[in-house]
Amino acid sequence: MSTARTAAKPPERTAYLVLGMHRSGTSAVTQVLALAGASLPENVMAGDEHNAKGYFEPWKIAMFNDGRLRAGGAAWDDIFAFPYRPLATKAERAWLNRAQALFEEEYGEVRYPLLKDPRVTVLMPFWRTVLTELEVGARCAIPVRHPLAVAGSLARRNGFAAEKSVLIWSAYMLAAEAYTRDLPRAFVSYDGLLGDWRAEVARIEAAHGAPLPKLTEAAGKAIDRFLTPELRHNDSTEGLKDLGWAGALAAQVLSWFEAAATGAAPGPAALDKAAKELARRGQDIGVLVSPATRDLDEARAELVELRQRLAYEEGQKRVLQAEVDALRRDVAEASQRLDSILADG
Structure with missing residues (x-):
């Protein structure tokens, strides 16, 4: 009798996941992927004065994710939302069932669903289970933008202090890397995308080991029209050293991701060290930060x-x-x- 194993059948559907912090270039990357053939959800969040071209994320899933984060005692802007906080088995199962139904409602049977909600980043263990049970594969795109550019945008939109913003950015980036080590993933320079999107797309395709679904000449022209100069907001990138331990931790994380975005493959040691430092700070002050952040988010x-x-x-x-x-x-x-x-x- 032959003992040869049959190769695992690849999933018929593959989701493109855009992971990273709010205001870090996720919308730009998402629209590029959408124009290149990936499918946006049914109910997309409308643009506003902070992002006139649109957020391209499923607002129903975003609201669901907010609820799931609160159920674990966190919120999207909790600096200690990483690592993931699982619930008791029965409660987690109920949330997973709801997520699967919502995913199917938003995407139906499309071949390449495109999911962009920054909250998915810190909920990746949860959403990976959802996709696995739905037999949907995953390819990840992780935009890399300087945390102080993100902080400038969040200061204008949310009134956050720079220290808080760079810590949230750090938590999201640590989650994006830690939870995708065994998945096809591409680290996308936000500045590079605005400067030469074709080179960044080529790097995405190489990292995924697959071409984008439908990157036609017409799609390329549409991307040219979309990636306009006004997408470059808050270019200041000096001053992390002035933000104390928060800036030092963000600088450590940034150094790793900037290297990864150039095609280097740094080992995870530096990020693991940063994650341990964030966890240590969480033990010291998390009880003062997370509940208050969760309650404000619920309100x-x-x-x-x-x-x-x-x-x-x-x-x-x-x-x-x-x-x-x-x-x-x-x-x-x-x-x-x-x-x-x-x-x-």
Whole structure:
């Protein structure tokens, strides 16, 4: 009897996961992947004054992820949201079931679902289980942007102190790397993407070991139109040394990711050291930080959800109105043709 093993069948669906901190270039990377053939979800978060071109993330999944983070005692802006906090088995199973149903609702049977919600980064062990049980593979893209550029954007949008922002950035980047070591992944320079997106896309394809689904000439022209200079906000990158231990930790993490984004393959020792330092700080002050962050997030969650629902419904109303206007034009044109035929007869 032969003892040869049959090769595992590759998944029929493969998700593109864009991982990283809020305001770190995830929207730009996501739109590039979407224009190159990956499929955005059904319900996409609308743009606003902070990101006029759109966030390209599923607001229903984002709201779900906020709830899952709070269930574990954290929030998206908790500097100690990494490492992942599993729930008791029964409770975790209930959340997993809800996530699977929501994923299927948002993506259906598309071949290459594209999931971009920064919260997925610190919830990756959870979402990897979701995808595995749905028999969906994963390829990851991790934008690399200077933490002080991210901090400048968060100061304007959320009023966060620079120390908090660079620590959140550090936690997300540590999670993005630690949870994807056995997955196809590409580290994407945000500045490189704006400067020469074709070179960055080539690096993504090489790292994934597969071409993007549909990077046509027309897609390339659309990407050229999308990646415009105004996407480069808050370019200041000096001053981490002025942020005490938070800046020192962020500088250590940044050094590793900048090397990875150039194609180097640094070992994980430096990031593991940074993760241990963050965990040590969490033991000292986490009990003072995480519960307060979670409670504030819960207080604002309902308002955020209502705003997203309103934006979505208004968008749907505009689409419907456009369809009605087009139908009226069709009716008017048909009526004119009928009048012309009758007149000729």
